Amino acid sequence: MKHNLEIQRAGPEHRPRFFIATALLWCIFILSMAPGMLQARVIAVLKSDDLAAYSAPIESFTQAINARVVTYDLGGDLEKGKQIAQQLAQVPPDLILALGAKAAYSARKYITQVPVVYAMVLNPEKYQLTQPNMTGITIEIPPETVFTQYRMFAPEISRVGVIYGTATEELVKRAEKAASSLGILLVRAQVADPREVGEAFDRIRDMIDSLWMVPDTTVLTEETFRLLLQKTKSRKIPYLAYSDNFVKAGAFVSVSPDYRTIGSQAASIARQILDDKTSPAAIPPAPPIGTHLTVNLQTAKALDLHLDPLVMAFADEIIGERPAERSTHDKP
Amino acid sequence: MRRPVFAILIGVIVPALCSAAGATWTIVSVPDETGVTGKSDPITGIQRATRAIALKDAGVTIATDLKTAIPAAPEISLFCISGRSIKGLKQLGLTPVALVERGGLTGARLVLIAREGVALDTLKGKRLASRPLSADLRSMLELEVFTPTGLELSGLIHVEVKKGIDAVLAVKTGQVELGLVDQMELDQTARVVPPVAAGIKRLQTSPELPFAALLVRNAQINDPDITRLTATLISGEVGQGTTDRWVPVKPE
Numbered sequence: 001m002k003h004n005l006e007i008q009r010a011g012p013e014h015r016p017r018f019f020i021a022t023a024l025l026w027c028i029f030i031l032s033m034a035p036g037m038l039q040a041r042v043i044a045v046l047k048s049d050d051l052a053a054y055s056a057p058i059e060s061f062t063q064a065i066n067a068r069v070v071t072y073d074l075g076g077d078l079e080k081g082k083q084i085a086q087q088l089a090q091v092p093p094d095l096i097l098a099l100g101a102k103a104a105y106s107a108r109k110y111i112t113q114v115p116v117v118y119a120m121v122l123n124p125e126k127y128q129l130t131q132p133n134m135t136g137i138t139i140e141i142p143p144e145t146v147f148t149q150y151r152m153f154a155p156e157i158s159r160v161g162v163i164y165g166t167a168t169e170e171l172v173k174r175a176e177k178a179a180s181s182l183g184i185l186l187v188r189a190q191v192a193d194p195r196e197v198g199e200a201f202d203r204i205r206d207m208i209d210s211l212w213m214v215p216d217t218t219v220l221t222e223e224t225f226r227l228l229l230q231k232t233k234s235r236k237i238p239y240l241a242y243s244d245n246f247v248k249a250g251a252f253v254s255v256s257p258d259y260r261t262i263g264s265q266a267a268s269i270a271r272q273i274l275d276d277k278t279s280p281a282a283i284p285p286a287p288p289i290g291t292h293l294t295v296n297l298q299t300a301k302a303l304d305l306h307l308d309p310l311v312m313a314f315a316d317e318i319i320g321e322r323p324a325e326r327s328t329h330d331k332p
Numbered sequence: 333m334r335r336p337v338f339a340i341l342i343g344v345i346v347p348a349l350c351s352a353a354g355a356t357w358t359i360v361s362v363p364d365e366t367g368v369t370g371k372s373d374p375i376t377g378i379q380r381a382t383r384a385i386a387l388k389d390a391g392v393t394i395a396t397d398l399k400t401a402i403p404a405a406p407e408i409s410l411f412c413i414s415g416r417s418i419k420g421l422k423q424l425g426l427t428p429v430a431l432v433e434r435g436g437l438t439g440a441r442l443v444l445i446a447r448e449g450v451a452l453d454t455l456k457g458k459r460l461a462s463r464p465l466s467a468d469l470r471s472m473l474e475l476e477v478f479t480p481t482g483l484e485l486s487g488l489i490h491v492e493v494k495k496g497i498d499a500v501l502a503v504k505t506g507q508v509e510l511g512l513v514d515q516m517e518l519d520q521t522a523r524v525v526p527p528v529a530a531g532i533k534r535l536q537t538s539p540e541l542p543f544a545a546l547l548v549r550n551a552q553i554n555d556p557d558i559t560r561l562t563a564t565l566i567s568g569e570v571g572q573g574t575t576d577r578w579v580p581v582k583p584e
Contacts, residue, residue: 060492145501151525152497182527264492268459271489276457289461289502290493310520314497 041067041274044093046084046107048100049076053259057119060263061097065270074102081106088114095270104129104136115273115280119262124285132281135273137265140171141257142287143178149255149293150240151182152311154210157238161187161208163200163228165218172214186212197224201231210238213246225249236303244294248319252303254294258316261290292316402426402549411547426547428581429558438579439540441515444477445503448533452482455509460488461499462512469541473512477536483510497521504528510535546578 043065047054050073062069070093074081085106088096096116098104104118105127118129118136129136150157160179164172169190176186187207189200197219201211211232213220229250232239238252247254265288272278298320300307312318402411402424411426421428431438442462446455465473470485478485491508493499496517503511515537522529546558562578 064490064492142501142505142507144505148501148521148525148528149497152521155524182525258494258498261491261493261498264490268489268491286507287505289491289507290498291495291501293495308524311524314495314517316494 041095042093043067043069043270044088044096045069045071046074046081046088046096046098046103047071048074048081048102048104051100053120054099056259057099057263057266060260061267061270062263064264064267067094067270067274074100074106076102078102078106082110085110094274097266097270098136101127108134115270117266117269117273117280119266120257120259129285132279135269135280135283136285137262137269138285138287139257140287141255141291143171143175144181145291146242146255147175147179147182147184149291149314150210150212150253151184152314153253153293153295153307154238154240154305155308157210158183159185159187159208160210160212160240161189161201161204162212162214163189163191163197163204163219164214165191165216167218168214168216175212191219194219194221194224198227198231201228205231205235208237210240212240213242213251215242233299233302238299238303238305244292244317247294247296247299247317250296250299252296252299252305254292256292256294257288258290258292262288265289294319296320411549421545421547426549428542428545428547430546430562430578430580431542432544433576433579434543435576437516437543439542441540442473442477442512442538443515443518444481444535444537445500445511445513445518445532446509446535447503447506448531450509450533452535455483457487458489458509459491459507460485460510460512461491461493461502461508463494463496463499464492465490465512473538477512477538481536500528500532504531545581 045058045061047058058069058071072084072088074084081102089111092111092114094114096107096111096114098107098116098118099120101121104116104121104124107116107118108127108129108131112131112133114133116131116134116136118124118134120139121127121129121136122139124136124138147160150160162172162175172186172188176188179186187204189204191197191200211228213225213228225246229239233250239246239250241247241251241254243256244254265286269283269286272283273280293315294317295307295312295315296319297307446452474485488510491502493502496511496513499508499511499513500518500521502508518529518532518534546562548558558580
């Protein structure tokens with residue numbers, strides 16, 4: 001209103017000059033704001049090593065997020081991780097995605113002001129990835145998901161044996177509850193040493209119709225895996241694994257995290273932080289959503305298991321079918 | 333879940349047939365771009381990568397964007413397309429002439445799911461797990477599935493998963509609030525593991541997305557050609573295992 005009054009007072013001959021001045025002021029204002037407005041978000045991806053397993057999540061993360069993504073490779077070297085993290089602390093990106101334990105640990109130790117999303121870290125609690133600027137995706141698939149998928153491939157299972165040590169005691173307790181919700185009874189046998197594994201199996205063998213493998217070094221060595229594989233096969237019961245490597249070596253089925261989905265899931269967390277302004281501290285670490293299902297058809301045949309052809313559509317990888325059926329886990 | 337096989341079927345058998353019959357038309361196949369189908373086929377277990385190679389080796393043009401592919405290749409008169417809304421294809425000048433039927437169904441439907449007892453108005457802007465969605469499919473879903481529920485697909489945080497069962501289990505375990513899954517996958521999960529489906533509520537179902545459709549441009553191919561073609565497709569090794577029959581599409 002004040003401007004209009006001045007224009008009226010100044011008369012029509014001064015109006016063009018006033019408008020030019022105003023336009024110039026607006027141009028200066030917009031240009032001063034432009035760098036901040038136009039600059040794309042920058043996300044730094046820290047990967048622990050140059051492993052093929054990290055390619056899939058980086059690719060899906062980059063596709064799902066609207067930002068410039070710059071990848072840094074620690075090359076398995078914590079000292080290099082320190083250097084990169086310190087460099088990132090100096091010129092902070094908008095967010096850091098840390099893949100693998102070394103990357104997550106380096107981010108935790110040297111970066112406190114930038115939001116960090118970690119993924120593909122075994123035992124994240126061991127590295128204390130609990131700073132307020134950190135959240136992530138854990139590696140453990142919810143037991144309910146695992147048992148549901150086992151059930152799909154082996155609908156008859158109802159008494160699942162598990163041999164475990166102290167490291168997986170909590171996991172087994174959670175699994176017991178989840179299995180129960182699906183009508184499955186978990187038959188437990190705890191051991192303190194791999195040498196006890198054979199005897200533990202013999203103790204529960206008449207009570208079970210399948211054996212579930214847990215990631216526990218007290219139980220699992222190459223020797224004990226071979227022993228349990230032989231024992232389950234001789235009793236014609238499925239050996240349910242957590243990694244496709246065991247299925248390739250003869251176990252019946254495995255449910256493991258899908259790396260590509262981990263990238264997409266990490267992007268959804270990044271969007272919560274960057275777009276919705278949610279603090280990482282308010283986003284609890286979440287288990288992986290996607291699964292990679294591997295089935296060994298030769299083992300199924302040896303165990304006389306009938307596989308529903310429609311259920312087989314859920315398998316991502318089929319071992320022992322035909323030469324062309326190679327893994328796509330590393331090359332999604 | 334089954335349609336990729338039809339893409340192979342079309343990719344391998346049809347070119348041979350066309351060649352044998354002295355036909356001059358070429359086929360454009362748009363494989364599995366909707367994200368509705370499964371990654372591996374239940375019968376053959378053929379993986380996505382293998383399919384693409386087989387189609388390319390067979391000399392089939394694979395288009396990922398029909399809107400671009402159709403005007404760019406006016407010489408092509410026959411199309412095999414999976415997982416598309418027929419309505420959308422009519423707008424592109426194509427006429428559907430036959431659909432694959434299997435188990436009494438000619439197409440799949442996507443179902444929007446959430447946990448039982450969750451109020452719809454609390455789901456705005458939440459996480460949705462589904463297989464990848466093409467731009468065309470997103471538009472259709474926005475109108476036909478999300479708008480009727482009062483939700484906006486574009487406003488949701490999308491987590492892409494590889495299989496429908498991952499989305500079902502993510503909803504069930506509370507990892508995401510919404511899932512969009514193939515109805516057949518959901519029914520299959522419910523059949524094999526009933527407790528999983530017990531806590532899942534079906535909010536809205538999409539219109540049918542055909543498994544595989546043969547479409548012609550400007551009706552350049554006559555009925556006997558189509559009949560001969562579909563009969564040969566079914567008699568092939570893959571066709572026998574995957575297709576009950578090709579159903580003619582009645583003109584409107």
